[in-house]
Amino acid sequence: MDTSTAPASPPASTAGATGFAILAEGLVKVYGDTRALDGFDLAVRPGTVCGLLGPNGAGKSTAVRILSSLLRPTAGRAEVAGFDVVRQPLEVRYRIGLTGQNAAVDDVLTGRGNLEMFGKLYHLSARQARRRADELLEQFGLTEAANKQPKNYSGGMRRRLDLAISFIMSPPVLFLDEPTTGMDPRHRMEVWHGVRRLVGQGTTVLLTTHYLDEADQLADNISVIDHGRVIAEGTPAELKSRIGSDQLDVVLTNPGDVARAAAILAEITRAQPTTHEEVPRVSVPAVNRAATLTEAVRLFDAERIVVSDIGIRQPTLDEVFVRLTGRPAESTAPLEGRA
Amino acid sequence: MTTMTTVPIPRTPAARLRWAVHDGLTVTRRDLTHWIRSPEEIFGGLMFPVLSVLLFGYVFGSAMVVPGGGDYREFLLPGLFGMTMVFGLVITASAVVTDTSRGVTDRFRSMPMASSAVVAGRSIADMARAALDLAALIVCGLAVGWSPHGSFGATMAAIGLLLLLRFALIWVGIYVGLLLRTPESATALFPLILPFAMIANTFVAPGLMPTWLGYASEWNPMSATVAATRELFGNPGIGGETWAAHHPMLMAIVWPVVLILVFFPLSVRRFQTMSR
Incomplete structure (x- = not known):
C-alpha cells in the first residue's frame, strides 16, 4: 500500500520534540466563577496508557476536551502528537481518535455507512474509505452487522463502532472518555481487549474512568485529578504503596x-x-x-x-482514591448494559 | 501497510474552498440519507398541512370569508405553503439538537474537516427537503382546485419567496437547536410555533380579527411572505390595514433578510461558544 492510502498503524514517531505523546502544561479552564481546570499538568510517553482518575466534576472531561481540540484553554498550553492543540488543531485532529461518554455514531446510516462517511471527512477517497471500513468492521467484529443501523445494535456493538470510527486514521493518540460507563462486564472486557490491542500496535491512550478496576487493568500510569489539578501520579502499584x-x-x-x-x-x-x-x-x-x-x-x-x-x-485503588481525595470514586460497580 | 506521513491540510484559499465544498457535500449526503431512510418522517411532516387543506378547505371553508371575494381554497393554499416553511424551523432545530445531544457534533468537531461543513450540509439538506415539501403541497393544492394565475416568472418568484423564508428560518432553527438540550424538547417547539403560524393571514384575513390581533398578524413575517405569494400567484385575499400589509413584496424580502442578519451571527457565535 502506498503512503497516501488508508493508514493501518500509527507513525513511528508519535511524540513531539518533547518526547511525549501528550503534554499539558499548566492548563487552566475557567467557567464564570468555577475553575474546571486549575493548573493541570500531564506528560504521557508514547505507546503507554495513562489513566485519568477522579470524581465527577474533577475536570477529567474538560482536560480531554482541551487535549482533543474541542475546547480552548483559558491559560496554559498542550501538545498532542507533537502539535499545539490551539495553534495547530487540524494537525492534531488527524492524529487523534476520540471516544466520548455516549457512542457518537450516526443512528440512521448503517455501520458501514458511518465508517465511510467519517472516512471521507478525514479526506480519504471513496475507495480508501470503503476499504478502511471493511478492515475496521472485520477488526471490531462488526462485519455481520455492517449493513444494519446502529439503533438496532447492542450497547457493546455501538461502542465498538464508536471505537472503530475513532480508529479510522489509526491515530497515534486515542482519547477514551469513560469508554465503558453503563456497560455490562462482558462488554467492558471486549472494550478492554480492543484497547490493549491498539496499545500493542503503538497507540498512546488517555483513559478517563471512575472504575478503578478499569484503570488498574489498563493503565501503565495513573494521574489522580481533583479540583482541576493532578494531585498524585504513578503506576498503579506505586499509588497503592503510597497509602502505606x-x-x-x-x-x-x-x-x-x-x-x-x-x-x-x-x-x-x-x-x-x-x-x-x-x-x-x-x-x-x-x-x-x-x-x-x-x-x-x-x-x-x-x-x-x-x-x-x-x-x-x-490495598485497592479505591482505598488510594479515598485517601487522596477524601471521598470515594463515584460508582465502582458497573451498571447493567444498555441495550 | 503504512500510515499517512503527511496529512492534507489546506493552506491556500482555493484549497480551503475545495475542502469546504467536499466536506459540506459529505455532510449534506449524510443529512439527506437520514430522510431517505425515514420516509415516515417526511410524510408525518406533511400530514398537518395536507390535513389542513382538507379540514379548512372543505370542513370550515364554507364558513370562511375571503375579503374582496374569491374562492377560499384559492386563498388558503398560499397560507399553507407559508406555514409549512415556518414549521421547517422545527425540522432544522430537532436535527441540530439530535446531533449535539448524541455527541455527533463533537465527533465532527474533533475531525480535520472544514468548520463550515456541518452547517452548510444542514442548510443544503433542509432546503432540498423544503423544496420537496413545497412540491408535494403544490400537487395537493392543484388537486383541490387551487392554481397560480400569474405568469410563469411570477409563480417562480412566489416559490422563491417561500424558500427564502425557509432559508432564513434555517438560521433560527440552528440557533434554537443549539440552545436545546434534548431531541425531545424540539417536539415541544411545535405548539410554540403554532400560534405564530395562526396569528397570521394563513387561514383568516387579519381584517376579520380584533384590531390589535389583526395588526400583529399583518406584521408577522410569515404574513408578508404569504401575502406576497398570493399577489404573485394571483390568488384572492390581498390588502389590509397596516403599512406592512400594503407592502407585502418588500416585507417578504425584508423580514427574511432581517432574520438572517440576526440569527446567522447568533448561530455562529453559539457554535463558537461550544469551544469556549
Missing part, C-alpha cells in the same frame, strides 16, 4: 462485634480502621504483616470475637 502498607481485613460473624474489633485493631496498629457494618468487615493498614495478624487473632480469641475470615492483602 498492606491491609489487614477481618470479616466477623456477628455484626455487633464490629465496634469492638475496630477498637482492638486501632490499638494494635495505631491506625484508623475502616468499618463496614453490613458485611460485617473491619480493615486497617498493617505495617508489620505477621505480627499484626497474630496479635489480632490472639486478642479476638481472648475477647471472644468470632472471626469468619481474616487475611492480609494489597
Whole structure:
C-alpha cells in the first residue's frame, strides 16, 4: 500500500520534540466563577496508557476536551502528537481518535455507512474509505452487522463502532472518555481487549474512568485529578504503596462485634480502621504483616470475637482514591448494559 | 501497510474552498440519507398541512370569508405553503439538537474537516427537503382546485419567496437547536410555533380579527411572505390595514433578510461558544 492510502498503524514517531505523546502544561479552564481546570499538568510517553482518575466534576472531561481540540484553554498550553492543540488543531485532529461518554455514531446510516462517511471527512477517497471500513468492521467484529443501523445494535456493538470510527486514521493518540460507563462486564472486557490491542500496535491512550478496576487493568500510569489539578501520579502499584502498607481485613460473624474489633485493631496498629457494618468487615493498614495478624487473632480469641475470615492483602485503588481525595470514586460497580 | 506521513491540510484559499465544498457535500449526503431512510418522517411532516387543506378547505371553508371575494381554497393554499416553511424551523432545530445531544457534533468537531461543513450540509439538506415539501403541497393544492394565475416568472418568484423564508428560518432553527438540550424538547417547539403560524393571514384575513390581533398578524413575517405569494400567484385575499400589509413584496424580502442578519451571527457565535 502506498503512503497516501488508508493508514493501518500509527507513525513511528508519535511524540513531539518533547518526547511525549501528550503534554499539558499548566492548563487552566475557567467557567464564570468555577475553575474546571486549575493548573493541570500531564506528560504521557508514547505507546503507554495513562489513566485519568477522579470524581465527577474533577475536570477529567474538560482536560480531554482541551487535549482533543474541542475546547480552548483559558491559560496554559498542550501538545498532542507533537502539535499545539490551539495553534495547530487540524494537525492534531488527524492524529487523534476520540471516544466520548455516549457512542457518537450516526443512528440512521448503517455501520458501514458511518465508517465511510467519517472516512471521507478525514479526506480519504471513496475507495480508501470503503476499504478502511471493511478492515475496521472485520477488526471490531462488526462485519455481520455492517449493513444494519446502529439503533438496532447492542450497547457493546455501538461502542465498538464508536471505537472503530475513532480508529479510522489509526491515530497515534486515542482519547477514551469513560469508554465503558453503563456497560455490562462482558462488554467492558471486549472494550478492554480492543484497547490493549491498539496499545500493542503503538497507540498512546488517555483513559478517563471512575472504575478503578478499569484503570488498574489498563493503565501503565495513573494521574489522580481533583479540583482541576493532578494531585498524585504513578503506576498503579506505586499509588497503592503510597497509602502505606498492606491491609489487614477481618470479616466477623456477628455484626455487633464490629465496634469492638475496630477498637482492638486501632490499638494494635495505631491506625484508623475502616468499618463496614453490613458485611460485617473491619480493615486497617498493617505495617508489620505477621505480627499484626497474630496479635489480632490472639486478642479476638481472648475477647471472644468470632472471626469468619481474616487475611492480609494489597490495598485497592479505591482505598488510594479515598485517601487522596477524601471521598470515594463515584460508582465502582458497573451498571447493567444498555441495550 | 503504512500510515499517512503527511496529512492534507489546506493552506491556500482555493484549497480551503475545495475542502469546504467536499466536506459540506459529505455532510449534506449524510443529512439527506437520514430522510431517505425515514420516509415516515417526511410524510408525518406533511400530514398537518395536507390535513389542513382538507379540514379548512372543505370542513370550515364554507364558513370562511375571503375579503374582496374569491374562492377560499384559492386563498388558503398560499397560507399553507407559508406555514409549512415556518414549521421547517422545527425540522432544522430537532436535527441540530439530535446531533449535539448524541455527541455527533463533537465527533465532527474533533475531525480535520472544514468548520463550515456541518452547517452548510444542514442548510443544503433542509432546503432540498423544503423544496420537496413545497412540491408535494403544490400537487395537493392543484388537486383541490387551487392554481397560480400569474405568469410563469411570477409563480417562480412566489416559490422563491417561500424558500427564502425557509432559508432564513434555517438560521433560527440552528440557533434554537443549539440552545436545546434534548431531541425531545424540539417536539415541544411545535405548539410554540403554532400560534405564530395562526396569528397570521394563513387561514383568516387579519381584517376579520380584533384590531390589535389583526395588526400583529399583518406584521408577522410569515404574513408578508404569504401575502406576497398570493399577489404573485394571483390568488384572492390581498390588502389590509397596516403599512406592512400594503407592502407585502418588500416585507417578504425584508423580514427574511432581517432574520438572517440576526440569527446567522447568533448561530455562529453559539457554535463558537461550544469551544469556549
